Amino acid sequence: MVNVGDMLVGYATNEDVRKRGASGGLVTAVLAAALEKGLVENVVVMKHINEFEAVPIITDDVDEVLASTGSLHSVPVNLAKYAMGRKVAMPAKPCDAQAVIEQAKRGMIDLDNTYVVGLNCGGSMHPVTTKKMLVEMYDIDPEDVVGEEIEKGKLIFKTKNGEEMAIAIDELEEAGFGRRESCRYCTLKIPVNADLACGNWGVIGDKAGSATFCQVMNDKGVKLLDNAIEAGRIEVEPASDKAIAIRAKVNDVMVNLGNTLEKEIFPEIPDEERMQYYMEPMADCIDCGACKEVCPVCACGEDSKCTMFHSLVDNYKMSMYHMVRLLHLSDSCIACGQCSDVCPSDIPITLLQSSFAIPSQRKREYTPGMNVDDVPPFFEVILK
Amino acid sequence: MSDFEPDILTFCCNWCSYAGADLAGVSRLQYPTNNRIIRVMCSSRVEPIHILEALKEGTDGILVTGCHIGDCHYIEGNIHTDERMKEIVDALEHLGLKDRLRLEWVSAAEGKKFQETITDFVEKIRALGPNPLKEKAKEE
Numbered sequence: 452m453v454n455v456g457d458m459l460v461g462y463a464t465n466e467d468v469r470k471r472g473a474s475g476g477l478v479t480a481v482l483a484a485a486l487e488k489g490l491v492e493n494v495v496v497m498k499h500i501n502e503f504e505a506v507p508i509i510t511d512d513v514d515e516v517l518a519s520t521g522s523l524h525s526v527p528v529n530l531a532k533y534a535m536g537r538k539v540a541m542p543a544k545p546c547d548a549q550a551v552i553e554q555a556k557r558g559m560i561d562l563d564n565t566y567v568v569g570l571n572c573g574g575s576m577h578p579v580t581t582k583k584m585l586v587e588m589y590d591i592d593p594e595d596v597v598g599e600e601i602e603k604g605k606l607i608f609k610t611k612n613g614e615e616m617a618i619a620i621d622e623l624e625e626a627g628f629g630r631r632e633s634c635r636y637c638t639l640k641i642p643v644n645a646d647l648a649c650g651n652w653g654v655i656g657d658k659a660g661s662a663t664f665c666q667v668m669n670d671k672g673v674k675l676l677d678n679a680i681e682a683g684r685i686e687v688e689p690a691s692d693k694a695i696a697i698r699a700k701v702n703d704v705m706v707n708l709g710n711t712l713e714k715e716i717f718p719e720i721p722d723e724e725r726m727q728y729y730m731e732p733m734a735d736c737i738d739c740g741a742c743k744e745v746c747p748v749c750a751c752g753e754d755s756k757c758t759m760f761h762s763l764v765d766n767y768k769m770s771m772y773h774m775v776r777l778l779h780l781s782d783s784c785i786a787c788g789q790c791s792d793v794c795p796s797d798i799p800i801t802l803l804q805s806s807f808a809i810p811s812q813r814k815r816e817y818t819p820g821m822n823v824d825d826v827p828p829f830f831e832v833i834l835k
Numbered sequence: 836m837s838d839f840e841p842d843i844l845t846f847c848c849n850w851c852s853y854a855g856a857d858l859a860g861v862s863r864l865q866y867p868t869n870n871r872i873i874r875v876m877c878s879s880r881v882e883p884i885h886i887l888e889a890l891k892e893g894t895d896g897i898l899v900t901g902c903h904i905g906d907c908h909y910i911e912g913n914i915h916t917d918e919r920m921k922e923i924v925d926a927l928e929h930l931g932l933k934d935r936l937r938l939e940w941v942s943a944a945e946g947k948k949f950q951e952t953i954t955d956f957v958e959k960i961r962a963l964g965p966n967p968l969k970e971k972a973k974e975e
């Protein structure tokens with residue numbers, strides 16, 4: 452029996468899963484056990500195509516779950532919308548977990564039926580940037596890459612012919628590569644908003660590289676782990692004080708870095724230039740609607756105000772579409788980066804959305820995606 | 836800039852502030868002619884999006900008026916208005932357009948207040964200059 456608040460180190464009992472797993476295969480084993488034992492009807496996982504391409508799948512096939520081991524740092528999709536309307540277990544970066552909670556607030560996801568296995572996240576990369584970086588910085592043909600790993604602040608690529616090459620992430624980011632911009636100022640690195648918070652920080656000694664650190668966040672987390680232990684899919688032991696301290700320390704370093712980068716990334720905009728700050732880049736918009744389609748906290752569907760008040764012909768200036776989206780997302784944008792990732796006009800739409808949303812959220816001391824009971828400030832009028 | 840005449844849009848609720856505007860009219864109180872009134876049943880009918888749309892179409896200033904708190908004919912409509920306006924004020928602050936919106940409670944008996952509010956708001960907006968979104972629209 453595990454308890455809420457437990458800090459554990461564990462791994463998949465299946466040797467193959469443990470070996471293929473990003474750290475100890477625990478996440479995969481927990482998801483597989485949830486499906487096997489009927490805790491859920493479906494599992495969302497990433498189906499690998501190659502290091503830069505993977506598609507989220509919703510599956511009820513345990514083998515497909517077992518095949519989905521490994522962390523894809525260059526596939527920054529958000530998984531929240533895949534959980535809608537299902538009894539499901541899913542892996543989740545902190546921003547996936549945030550989006551799940553925001554959707555739950557809007558009645559689109561039933562949290563009682565959604566098991567969220569959180570993954571620590573130091574950041575993810577855009578696949579196009581990664582491929583370009585491989586050519587320009589690593590001198591590696593992206594086609595030759597068979598594996599990728601992050602260790603001690605370095606990004607390591609392994610090639611077909613067994614070679615390994617490591618470059619410091621700082622150096623990559625200075626050269627304009629590396630993590631997506633939103634990940635640089637993201638400060639939720641341990642998914643304390645998920646049911647379990649799993650990662651490799653704090654896995655030390657002989658277990659380093661072959662076990663997963665796991666913090667139990669709530670009752671659903673307890674259920675997930677107890678279920679996987681009962682199914683014989685995982686083994687866990689309490690984490691040592693040293694392991695816990697190391698994990699906390701690495702997290703502090705990352706959070707501080709995020710705070711520092713936030714100051715660098717967001718410019719101070721004088722009042723009279725504010726309109727221009729938004730209008731200029733948005734003038735490049737070709738009105739494809741992809742940024743709305745992909746936004747994991749948007750719950751409007753087809754009947755949305757951003758499109759209802761928008762006419763295609765007004766796109767040459769700042770469109771109603773964007774004005775309404777800025778307004779609507781001001782209390783819910785989690786800066787997940789999806790909108791910038793998909794924009795065919797390369798508009799830094801995440802930066803614009805979060806320039807708008809972050810001050811608003813801070814002013815009202817509200818953080819989206821953390822606690823389902825925190826009512827968004829503009830959600831409904833609460834009569835005092 | 837000196838010949839700039841601001842376009843002002845005023846939302847009036849049917850029961851109090853529109854009656855206030857009416858009273859200003861029948862009392863022959865003079866106020867600037869820059870103002871266009873849209874009558875709504877209650878101030879809470881005005882959505883933040885209506886304000887954005889008006890600004891985007893080049894309106895220089897928007898006044899939302901309704902009954903005094905406690906007097907709304909739909910009991911608590913204007914309390915909703917008050918809450919809603921906070922959202923849009925926040926948003927307009929980010930866009931540098933905050934001063935182009937004002938919320939004011941005007942009762943049916945306050946013809947004078949209606950006149951003064953409009954006069955004062957027109958002058959404030961005149962000093963502020965044209966809505967940057969209008970300029971953009973003209974350029975293109």
Ligand SMILES: Cc1cc2nc3c(=O)[nH]c(=O)nc-3n(C[C@H](O)[C@H](O)[C@H](O)COP(=O)(O)OP(=O)(O)OC[C@H]3O[C@@H](n4cnc5c(N)ncnc54)[C@H](O)[C@@H]3O)c2cc1C
Binds near residue numbers: 523525571
């Ligand atoms: C982008 C990213 C960055 C990470 N950064 C850190 C870090 O800085 N520090 C740290 O301690 N841990 C980090 N992790 C978590 C770590 O890599 C392992 O996922 C975690 O330790 C669990 O290991 P495991 O062997 O139990 O997982 P596995 O059993 O290998 O299972 C991994 C699960 O993650 C899912 N997955 C893979 N890629 C993604 C993705 N891009 N988005 C959502 N789900 C995905 C797979 O479908 C699979 O279900 C990161 C993970 C990701 C995806």
Ligand code: SF4
Binds near residue numbers: 634
């Ligand atoms: S926004 Fe944060 S949680 Fe999401 S991928 Fe980037 S670093 Fe990870």
Ligand code: SF4
Binds near residue numbers: 749
């Ligand atoms: S607006 Fe963009 S960054 Fe914000 S939640 Fe939506 S997709 Fe993510």
Ligand code: SF4
Binds near residue numbers: 797800
């Ligand atoms: S994704 Fe880019 S081009 Fe498409 S609607 Fe959004 S901002 Fe415009």
Ligand code: FES
Binds near residue numbers: 879906
């Ligand atoms: S009726 Fe006047 S504000 Fe509601």
